[in-house]
Amino acid sequence: MSSSLFSLTNRVAVVSGAAQGLGRATALALAQHGAHTVLVDRNLVGTEATASQIRSLGRETLVAQTDVANPDAIAELFQQVDARFGRVDFLGNIAGDGHLAKPEDLTIADLHRVLQNLVVGRFAMCQEAGRRMLAQGRGSIMNIGSLASSTALGRGHIAYSMAMGAVIQMTRELSTEWAYRGVRVNCVTPAQVVNPGLEARMASDSTLEGRFLRGIPAGRLGRPNDIMGLAVFLASDSSEWITGAIIPMDGGNMAMNAGGTPGHEQRAVQSFHAESK
Numbered sequence: 001m002s003s004s005l006f007s008l009t010n011r012v013a014v015v016s017g018a019a020q021g022l023g024r025a026t027a028l029a030l031a032q033h034g035a036h037t038v039l040v041d042r043n044l045v046g047t048e049a050t051a052s053q054i055r056s057l058g059r060e061t062l063v064a065q066t067d068v069a070n071p072d073a074i075a076e077l078f079q080q081v082d083a084r085f086g087r088v089d090f091l092g093n094i095a096g097d098g099h100l101a102k103p104e105d106l107t108i109a110d111l112h113r114v115l116q117n118l119v120v121g122r123f124a125m126c127q128e129a130g131r132r133m134l135a136q137g138r139g140s141i142m143n144i145g146s147l148a149s150s151t152a153l154g155r156g157h158i159a160y161s162m163a164m165g166a167v168i169q170m171t172r173e174l175s176t177e178w179a180y181r182g183v184r185v186n187c188v189t190p191a192q193v194v195n196p197g198l199e200a201r202m203a204s205d206s207t208l209e210g211r212f213l214r215g216i217p218a219g220r221l222g223r224p225n226d227i228m229g230l231a232v233f234l235a236s237d238s239s240e241w242i243t244g245a246i247i248p249m250d251g252g253n254m255a256m257n258a259g260g261t262p263g264h265e266q267r268a269v270q271s272f273h274a275e276s277k
Contacts, residue, residue: 006033006232006238007034007236008034008035008089008232008236009033009034009035010034010035011036011090011235012035012037012081012088012089013027013030013035013038013235014037014040014077014078014081014125015027015030015037015038015039015091016040016041016092016096016125017041017092017095017096018037018039018041018047018050019041019042019043019045019046019047020041020046020195020196020224021193021224022094022144022190022193022227023094024050025227025228025231026092026228026231027054028050028054029227029228029229029231030232031059033232033236034059035059035235036060037061038061038077038081038085039061039063039064040064040066040068040095041065041066042065044063044065048063062080062081064077068096068121068124068125069096069097069113069117069120071120071121071124074121074128077128078129078132081132087132087136088129088132088136088139089136089138089140089235090139090142090234091126091129091140091141092142092144093122093141093142093143093144094144096118096121096122096163097113098114098117098157098160100156102156102158106158106159110159114160115163115166118160118163118166118167119163119166119167119170122143123170126141126143126170126174129141130183130185133183134178136182137182138183139183139184140183140185140235140239141183142186142187142188142234142235143167143171143188144167144187144188144189145168145187145188145246146160146164146189147189147191147250147253148160148161148165149161149164149167149168149187149246150168150246150254168187168189171186171187171246175243176244184242184243185243186244186246186247187246187247188234188247188248188249189246189247189254190226190227190248190249191212191216191221191248191249191250191251191253192212192216193222193223193226194221194222209221213262214262215253215262216250216251216252216253216262217253217255217262217263218251219251219263221251222249222250227249230247
């Protein structure tokens with residue numbers, strides 16, 4: 001039984017990207033703490049699987065196969081939410097596609113597509129949810145950014161990083177505009193979280209995981225379930241005075257200087273020297 005501080009009983013949460021990864025973990029965590037959920041994803045099979053788990057908890061759920069890069073489709077989605085639930089208490093703004101290309105090779109069309117997916121679409125989700133929250137006088141939005149919101153990744157991430165930088169500023173501006181009217185807006189910035197896309201990239205480049213881990217003092221990549229407690233915290237009254245925050249979820253990546261050495265690598269070096277004596 002969750003305490004009242006973290007209770008989401010009878011609240012309504014809209015979560016994009018709910019078919020897998022961070023979106024699925026967020027939706028399940030909110031439902032476990034009492035929320036009814038609106039599950040948004042183009043992957044209908046995966047979203048229905050998430051919905052089945054949530055229904056087994058006794059929560060109501062609405063499944064929507066919405067393209068979150070399309071503001072018209074987003075407006076239609078929230079009309080469905082109005083008809084079904086009549087309110088929105090939390091938005092988990094998670095879904096969106098990036099594109100890898102070297103800066104000199106990136107086409108303007110691909111740049112537009114990434115900005116549409118990750119900036120315009122995310123803003124449209126915030127706007128539709130925010131209008132309803134403002135009318136209620138309360139609500140919470142959790143945008144998902146990235147380490148690329150604040151630091152450069154290289155490796156062809158320029159379009160993604162530009163978009164994620166905009167997500168941070170969008171979060172700050174919305175928080176500043178809406179905080180006094182009861183609507184909180186925060187942004188979570190994960191490091192590398194294991195998902196099918198990342199697994200495929202690591203499978204094609206045997207050095208990639210090791211490079212990631214050298215920058216993560218916690219010594220492991222992120223897992224989708226790492227978002228669960230944070231999502232419940234931001235959706236609940238326990239975070240009532242937290243807004244405009246940019247919250248790293250990165251195993252210590254942002255805290256470590258570029259020349260720093262994670263503890264797990266230090267132990268490996270110490271072990272090597274001990275065995276060499």
